[in-house]
Every structure is written in structure tokens, then in C-alpha cells.
Amino acid sequence: MRSVLATALTILSLSTAPAWAARATDGEAKILFWQAVSSMNPYLSGGSKEVYAASIVIEPLAGFDENGKMFPRLAADIPTLENGGVSADRLSVTWKVKDGLKWSDGSDVTAEDVAFTWRYCTAPGGGCAQRAKFDGVAKVEAVDRLTVKITFDKPTSYVYGPFVGALSPIIQMAQFKDCIGEKAQQCTAANFAPIGTGPFVVKDFKANDVVSFIANQHYRDPAKPAFATLTLKGGGDAAAAARAVLETGEFDFAWNTVIEPEVMDLMLKAGKGRVASAFSTTVERIHLNPFAVDPSLGAKRSTREAGPHPSLSDPAVRRALSLAIDRDILVEAGYGAGGKATCNVIPSPDDFASNGVDWCLKQDIPGANKLLDEAGWEMGGDGIRAKNGVRLAYLFQTSTNSVRQGTQQLVKDWWKEIGVETELRNVPATVYFGSDPASPDTYKKFYADIEMYASGFETTDPAKFLADFRCDKIPSPNDGWQGGNVARFCDPAYDTLIGDLNNASGRAERAVIIKKLNDMLVNSGYVLPIVNRGEPSTIANTLVDAKINPWDTQLWNVENWKRGR
């Protein structure tokens, strides 16, 4: 039935547009995101799955290719100092939108849409998840039909933050004009099926289940996309997703298939596909909650109002917890060649990566015990340390994934050796990374002492990523738990340095500040980096030109995907 439909659509598209002979001729491509997609609006969800899914439909002005090189998407070209696009005082940047560009409903893309996107994300009460992309932006205005000018508060060294990369795509003003501020969450029709400029259009959206797309008849390249329809299925787990591509061949592409290396090797023997790892900025890390999380605190828990955490606010405890972890064994057990032990949150690009912090790389259980002894945490009769009636007993949560559960158990075992009791909890990934502000189990609410997940930065520049650790980005009920500072790290000196980063000129100066920021983060002990890992995707052999991109969305070149013959 589905293939009949696909053929019908193919014939239909061929008959209406004979000039576009190559568009929509390859039938259906099937993508599997085992973390199901809950929205198509990346401004209302910080999750990678939503950002990636939305990137099929809505696009930014420019993106990054697989080598980290910026290329124009909706923009005619990349503004630079040389071509006059970036003002000499570095206070503004002027983008030109491609002429003749159309939304999928046939209307023209204009500079007004770009300016509107900025107003949409910065509107008070909207809880925009990508707010940090627009930090330091004073205004975005449409100069003429196709020219948009971004003005910054002060001279800015890296001007390619706003509207570059999948985190800040352009949305259509006509569709979202009534969805500003507090009304943003209520515009479900628009949030589930945004009108875009990308190669595909949402045909049907079932939240947390399946999204079906058809080729965009107004896409700027008449020969693309090669596929007539695209199905993005959600659900299952990482192993099932990898199996569906590598062994049964039911799907063409599965994202984020983190499974034990020995299981992956067995699946690859079927010879139906391959694993591609976007090995770059993704760091699996453990966050220690600086705030109290006792359930009796009710709505205040895990926010600043709850007060400091009774034991994790002690730096000795945090350092001991980090020292007790043997990162090499975690890599061996869970990631194999796809991971590398690290103590830093910024692992690449090379000149930004700090190499100053390596005290955590070698496991030191006696050292950790000594630290805790000196800090006055005395071993109790039950083998758990305590001080003034506060026991070192923690709830440690992460998403449901066998590699993460394995990591949890290993970590629990080591922590037991230093007198720390750990209760493990795992939450289904769809819920954990979901954007539902009503669920108590999301990673942003962090209703646990300790949590683990991985994230990286989507572009080659970590400015937005690092800005997310500012005090004012701490998620709370006031912003609908949308803030990006999941770790709840807060240090005024850090915030000042972030300001310096935005003022810095030249890559070398930025690199110095970025390294300093990285060191502040990891030396604070609230963020324990574990493994710098790839973001592995499995790709069927019959899918041609699907390239993994560590710098942008994994579906960055979906318009080029074709069926191999």
C-alpha cells in the first residue's frame, strides 16, 4: 500500500513538473530515531532529535558541511569582513537571502521572516530553547526585501552565531505571527508542521511516533530531493534501531545507535550497512546537582530556591566522585573504538580543546578516600560515609540505554568503594529528553542528585554551548524548564568571561578564553566529563550520499540522499 502511494506520488510529481525529472524518483527513504520526535519546532525543544527532525523542513541562513566549513543555505553567500558583509567595527553583520527562494506553500522568503524569527525566539514568556544563539544581539532588522542586518550590543568576534547551524533555522512569519511569547506552546499545528524551505514538507505528524514527509515542490534545486517521501519513525531502543538497518534492512538510516561494541560487531557481519561516527564534540558527562532535590521540597526542588545540595556542594565530595571513576574501563565496556576518555567538555576543534585538565584521567580510589576523610566524611558502619547526619547517598538517573545502564553500574561499584551509596534510575529516552514541562523525569528538571547524558555543540564554535552554562540559563519553572544550563553551574566569574569571549577578536584570543572556560567548568566538579564519543549512526548500504556531519544536524544533506542501484 505504501509503495503504491509512493509510486502514485512519484507519477504525480513527474506529471506536474516534467522539467524536474530527477526529483522524487527514488521512492521512500526510512529514517529511525529511537528517541521519538515530540515537536518539529527546535525553538521549543532543546533535544537533538527535534533539532535534527526539524532540519529536514526548516533551514538556517548557513550551515556547516562535514568538514566544518560554513556554506550558505538560505543566504546568497557568507558575509565576511572582506566582502563587506561584516562591518569593520564588528558591530553588525548583513546577510542577503537568495533571490527567488520560496516557502513550501509557494510564498516568497524575505528578510522579514529572518527578523521575525529573532523576535519569535526573544519574545518574553516564550521559553525559547535556543535563546543563547541570540545572546548579544541588539536587533535584527530587514533592510530591504532580501537584506537583513543583525546588530550586536558590542563588537563581536564570532558573528556567525545567529541563524547559522540547525539550532536557529528561519521560520515563516505568516505561519508563526500569532504564536509569539506565551502563545508559542499552544500553536500545535504550526509547531508540528512548520512551513519551511527544506527539501521535504511535513505531511503527517504524530507526536512521539512517526513523521511522514513528502518532497517539497518549491525546493530551490529542481533536481532534488531524490526521494519522493521520507518517513521518520520513532521508538524502540538503540539496539533495535541498529538491527533494523544493519540486519533486517527495514530502515535506511538510524541515528544515535549507541550499543555495546561487541553487539555492533555481530550486527555488522550481516553486511547490510555500516556505522558512521560523527566523532567530534559530543561528550558523555555526569552532572552533579548543586541544588537540593529532596521530594519534600515540592516545586522548588532542583532550583536555586531549594538551597544548596547537602553534600554535593562540598568540592571534596565532587572531586572524589570524579577521581573514583575509571574512564578507560567505561570506554572499553561501552564504546570501544567509538570513544575516548576525557576530562574536558570541549574536546575539539584542536585549537579550542583544553589540555590543561587531566587529573581525572587516572582512577585514584585511595586518593578519593583520602579526600573524603580529610573533608570530615566519616565511614559509617554500613560502609557509607556521613557527616552531621548527611549520608553520601545519591539518586543517579540517565536515559534507558544498555550502554548507559552498564556505565551506571560500573560507576556505582566504584563509588561504593569510596563509601558512596548510589541508587540507579533509568528513564525512557523519549521522556528523559522530551520537551514536556509536565513530566518530572526530564533531564532538564534534574529531579535527581546526579544525572548522565551526552551533548556537544552543533557548530564548530562552542560559544553558544559555553554560554549555556551561565547563571541565568538555569532551567526553572519560570522559563518552562527550557533553560540550557542543565548542570545548574553558576559562577559570576564564568559569566564575565563569557562576555569577554563575545568581545574577543581573533581566533587565538578566543581559544585562550574558551580553554579557560572549559577549565572552570570541569574544575568546579559539578560537570564530570567521562567519554568523548562519536555520535554513531547506522546507514544502509543502499543509501547513497548520506554523510555524517559532526558540526551540524545529522540530516544536513538529506536533499542529496539517493537510492543506490
Next chain:
Amino acid sequence: MTDAVIDQPVTAKPEIETPSILFWRKFRKHKGGVAGLVVFALIVLIVYVGPFIHTIDPNKIDIRAKNQGPSWKHPFGTDNLGHDMLAQVMAGGQISLAVGLTAMLLALLLGTLVGVLSGYFRKLDGPLMRLTDLFLALPLLPLLLVIIMLFRDTLRAAFGPETGIFILIVFVIGVTSWMHTARIVRGDVLAVKSQEFIVAAKSSGMREHRIVLRHILPNVLSSIMVSATLGIAAAIITESALSFLGLGFPSDFPTWGRLLFDGANFLQLTPSRVFWPGLAISLTVLSVNYIGDAVRDALDPRTQAR
């Protein structure tokens, strides 16, 4: 043929048969039931006594001995973190069986209470049976997920993580599986209630609760017992399903369902990780079902009348 059977008791040495001796004599005739009892007893024995013989700590991680096949040191092999699978299966069995038994008792209590009340008191019949229908119509799994999400933290704070989740799971399985018992018991109570000895008891001025306890309950015991055995099996399976979904007990807390869930990905590499817990669940459920069959036969008054 029939004559021979009838003749037997006559030729047998006359002895006083208490109901329990009679029950046991009849139970023994059911070969499946006896086999089930032996298997179930064996499983219980292994699960509770086994850890004293095979003394490896089920939560001991030995990463260097991961993914091993069966050996003398690890008869069921090891998992990908180096846990000993035999120790894990035994520890898991203790929890799974404890959950099964307690959840069954809870369901039985609720089911019998509702069944007897609605069967015996006409006024309560309508409301209670509609309540039963309501529970039957609820989709169980989503309900379980919501209950677990809502009450997990409160119970955890009150009883600690392990006992808290144990109480929660037992409660959740118990309150969602009493309905069939209630319906069966109600039917039986209705049938018994209209018999002469109840009328006689009533006219002699016996109090209602005495009638229920002395005359009605013993007569519906056979169906309650059958529900009980089926209930254990259902509870173990529900707990397995919850664990299999990654809910229920924490991931380092082995139960048979959890072991199955964790082992599924490694089916090709170390099949024993799935085989043993799977076999344990199947054998327990099967043996308990056979025991239930035999109990029903033994308590059936029609066989008693011979």
C-alpha cells in the same frame, strides 16, 4: 469400569479422612499437578538456598571476565559487565517470586472481598460490579506507568529505594489484577447463597458475617485457590513486562524480567543470558498453572461426591 471405581473405597481399609487428607489424596492423582509442585518447589529451593552454595555476589562486577560462556566458575556464564549470571538469576528469582506471591495475596484479598460482598449483599452488587468493569476496561500498562510516575518519589522517600519500589510494584500489580477473582467469587457466592443450608442458617438467627465466614467462604474456596495460582503466574509475568520495558526495579536490581531485558541485545553473543531467566519464568508460570489445575480438581465438590 465405573463399577471398579465405585468398588474401590469399599474394599479399601476404612479410615477417617479429614478434608486435608482427602485433598492431598486427590491432588496426588493429578500427575501434572504433582510434577508442577515438584518443579516449583525445586525452583524455590534453588533460588533461596542456591546463594549459600554458589556464593558469588550477584552485583559483583568483574569487567575482565565479561561475556563468558558457561564454565565451572560461572555455570551460566557472565554478562557484558562481568556479573555472574547464575548468581543474578538466583537473586532475580527471589525478587520475582516475592513479587508474585505478595501481589497475588493482595489481588486475592481484594478480589474475594469484592466478590463476596457483591454476591451476598444485593445492594452492593451493582456498584461493585460496575467498579470491577471499570477496572477491567482500564488499559493496564499505561495505568501502571502513570501510577509508577506519580507515587515513586513519595514511596522512595518513605521506605527507601528498594522497599519503596517493591511496595509500589506489588501494589500496582495487586490492584490491577483482582477483577477476575472478584467475578468468579461473586458467581459462586450467588449459587451457594440460594441453597437450603444458607436459608437454614439465616432462619436460625445466625449473624451475616458468621454466615459468610462459616458457610459461604469454605464453599467458594476452590475457585479462590485456582485464582491464587493463576495470580502468581500473572504477577510474575506483569513484573517481567514492567522490567522488560525498563521500568519497575532499578537497573542494578536483578529480576527475571530485567535479566531478560538486558540480555536480549546479547542473544547472539551469549544466549545463556536470555535462556536461563526465560526458562525460569516459563517453568515457574507453567508449574504454578499445573498446581492450580490440580487444586481445582481436588477441591471440586463433584469429584468429592463419588
